[in-house]
């Protein structure tokens with residue numbers, strides 16, 4: 564078999580499907596404006612366009628300019644937020660920054676009723692989040708942030724020094740936002756620069772669509788990088804981050820985004836967008852021209868196309884739930900109902916199992932119930948609770964109950 568034939572068998576179909584969607588968006592979506600508040604961003608190639616997808620199993624696909632380098636800008640915010648939440652716990656973070664969509668542009672001067680920036684993804688909130696990263700000074704703070712973002716990407720990320728210098732020279736509004744946060748007691752550092760300087764530098768880290776896809780996949784995978792297997796943040800920090808991305812990731816377009824695309828996401832003025840299908844994929848797109856909200860125009864269109872074509876919207880329910888019950892059988896002679904459970908038992912699976920067991924027991928007026936756990940690979944706490952309660956109910960109704968292979972302690976209160 565030729566190398567080409569092998570690669571076609573090994574998933575080139577996915578690259579082809581991405582290339583199809585990219586080609587269509589490139590042909591039909593034009594316009595937007597490349598960010599020009601600093602010269603380095605204004606120089607970006609307006610025709611640069613790429614997409615990458617990384618699965619939680621570590622497979623990476625792409626089409627277009629997947630190797631083009633650009634600064635991460637605001638797409639850094641969810642990862643710094645995840646890092647700060649992981650270090651300090653969500654509660655400490657949210658004493659200083661809220662979790663409400665602001666409905667305002669990214670650089671708005673906005674504080675909620677408690678005097679906190681409304682969320683960690685508008686600039687005011689992002690600067691507060693950066694200030695929360697424990698460090699002795701600005702240099703150490705940035706070093707820690709860079710290290711965390713590099714672990715999310717699975718490789719060392721470089722700083723674009725020229726972009727950083729320009730951001731710092733022109734960043735009066737961001738310094739003003741930090742000053743306001745300091746005045747209301749929201750900023751965690753004693754001075755403005757210890758927060759804004761690492762913030763300007765985090766925005767100036769250089770990434771590709773592949774990096775964004777893998778960073779997103781790490782969040783999709785509960786905080787563990789799919790390739791390096793590094794646990795970058797806790798499961799809870801990853802979940803919190805996805806929650807805020809789902810509600811506040813696209814600034815004042817977050818509602819339309821949730822409606823049309825339905826994936827937790829975050830954009831940056833460098834033209835990048837990172838999006839996540841929790842438990843499945845991270846997606847990175849790049850196209851510099853922006854819409855009026857500061858989100859990549861073609862990037863948004865590309866993610867909308869992917870959401871539709873690949874069924875990635877979080878409220879899409881096209882998946883057929885697999886039955887958790889390997890075999891439900893009845894021995895007519897002994898009036899025994901056996902439920903052979905298998906695979907991963909979560910709430911949904913246990914709900915089905917409990918329902919099936921109850922229905923069969925009543926239908927045949929059973930004398931015995933066997934819940935066979937032998938082929939179960941994983942069971943969540945709630946699933947175990949539902950099955951235990953059902954077993955106890957059967958016992959109380961006078962049935963003989965057996966549960967071979969049940970998790971340790973399952974028999975508490977039964978038999």
Ligand code: GLN
Pocket residue numbers: 636637638669670686730737766830831832833857
């Ligand atoms: N560096 C930019 C700023 O802070 C990032 C903004 C963005 O990407 N939306 O203004």
